[in-house]
Amino acid sequence: MNRPTPQPLRAWLITPALHADRCEKAKSYGADVALADLEDSVASTDKATARAMAARFLYPAVGGGPVLGVRVNAPVTADGIRDLAAITGYPHQPGIVLVPKVESARDIEVVAGALDTDQHAPVIYALIETPRAIGRLSSIVTADRLGGLLFGAADYAALTGCARTWEALLYARSAVANAAGAAGIPAIDSPYFDVSDLEGLRREVECARALGFQGKGAVHPQQIPVLTQAFTPSEDEIATAQAVVAASHQTSAAVTTVGGRMVGPPLVAAAQAVVDQAASSPSPASRS
Structure with missing residues (x-):
């Protein structure tokens, strides 16, 4: 299978594509992966503007930096189709494409079919954030172009009505880590949403690492050093x-x-x- 994976993958920072200044700064915070978001953080009326902003974000930082990528809208939606069409015309292609609401291997193959060329094939990650996706993981990971899984705790908790605690989400997290391990691809954990509680973040990331996750999302730059340290072997x-x-x-x-x-x-x-x-x-x- 064609599954190139950039390393390391410890800290992921997703920034709204509309905020050009924040996106540019995201390249300098020390994250391993920085993504411009076209999905949840962008209102429907602003999607076209966000796509243009994301194209500028993908220009590599001078002197190196994180792997740059984009979180698109679900490929089964009109906005997702427009995202993929726009990306094909970007001067710089994303290193990683994060696909939300994935519930079938076909979602991944659609993105690969739209974006793969002889010159470039992005690493495609599936955002696993629905109960249906958890139930279909064994099928999802058969997608030939799938590069990794990222667990989305917020949407999963909202859809199931469960608490957004480690204990309540342990089954879903374990399922994601197990499916990724079975497929030989990385699993990235959901962010810890309490920005002020770095000790709580540290405890959760150690638990995630123990489950087999190789990295974790960050919702604020100050979380990045904690993630980098916890996922780096001592x-x-x-x-x-x-x-x-x-x-x-x-x-x-x-x-x-x-x-x-x-x-x-x-x-x-x-x-x-x-x-x-x-x-x-x-x-x-x-x-x-």
């Missing part, structure tokens, strides 16, 4: 992972021991993933 984690990988290379046996602990193929694979992630991250984080 020096101790890297050292342990390197020891496991090295030990596996030094034996022909399927199972060996490292530091008195038995290590088999699943743990070696997990350790290799940590080593690879560390190689793609600017620097290891110090976490207690």
Whole structure:
């Protein structure tokens, strides 16, 4: 399958495309992915203006920066069709396209069919935010051009009537992480919406990482350092992972021991993933 994935993916910042100044600043906050939003944050009467603004946003920042992309409207809507048509004419194509309200593999293939060219194919993420999408995850992840899943807690909670707490959303989050793992693609967690509660954010992101998520959305730039640190392997984690990988290379046996602990193929694979992630991250984080 054609699933190129930019790394790292720790912190995602989505900014309304209408706000040109905020979009430009979004490139400098240290997020790994910055998206211009054409969907929820833009009123119907402003969609055309937002599309024009998004084209300017996709000009790369001088000296590097985040992967730039766009959250389009659902491709089964008129605005979604207009978004895709507009993007084909952009001078710079998005690195990532986030597709909302995905409920079938066909949604992803429609976006790929509209945007893929011989010169460029964006990484397409499905925003999983409805009960129907949770029930159809096994089918959704069969889309050949699907690059990853992003969980949308706010819409899911509104549609099910559940609380927007970790406990109430644990089943949906686990389903998203499991489906992404089964398909070999990244899972990105929903934002934490209390901007003033950085300690609460830190606790939630550690739980998300433990479930298997590789990154998380941010609703404010001040959340980005917390996400970056939490999703970056610590020096101790890297050292342990390197020891496991090295030990596996030094034996022909399927199972060996490292530091008195038995290590088999699943743990070696997990350790290799940590080593690879560390190689793609600017620097290891110090976490207690």
